[in-house]
Amino acid sequence: GQQVMQIPQYQHVQEGEDFTTYCNSSTTLSNIQWYKQRPGGHPVFLIQLVKSGEVKKQKRLTFQFGEAKKNSSLHITATQTTDVGTYFCAGGGDSNYQLIWGAGTKLIIKP
């Protein structure tokens, strides 16, 4: 079946450093959504990208959707402790409703 691969599984950064997570699909996606899950919390929607090559920004977060609509990335500039959590991508596949979830990338701020 369709799969979305997300890397890396973990990323340790010093506060103030940048963070990036990548998602790749073997098939074209209709859209891609990004969610953030704080430790002990539940996933919270961040953004949806629909168009080929789309780039959206939310303050220090930059989201990209590839030209072929098979990959996406989330980049955080100058991480802060409030950014800690796991970031999931979820792609729209062949079915009308189901999202295909990546395994998540855990952002850890080094003490």
Place this chain on the structure above:
Amino acid sequence: GAGVSQSPSNKVTEKGKDVELRCDPISGHTALYWYRQRLGQGLEFLIYFQGNSAPDKSGLPSDRFSAERTGESVSTLTIQRTQQEDSAVYLCASSLALRKGEQYFGPGTRLTVT
């Protein structure tokens, strides 16, 4: 209005017992999803409801798992004869749109099978 609510927030049960988990979606949301999340893992799709259509049960891991939804309201996920490997957080999400819209998650039910 209120977000997605789930109950109980925590459930500890003995192996072999049945458990029932409840989800109250956001009013007006036609789509409802159940997911399982094991500790430190990603989201595992279990089942999807859309209005009065037949649910998509393709993600249910075994016939011990079942779910119901009355119209566009409350849903219950039932696990019969629980096993230790069922221990996880069970998350419910609802969505406005049929077509892969933004999902709003509840706080989850943490199930521990001893």
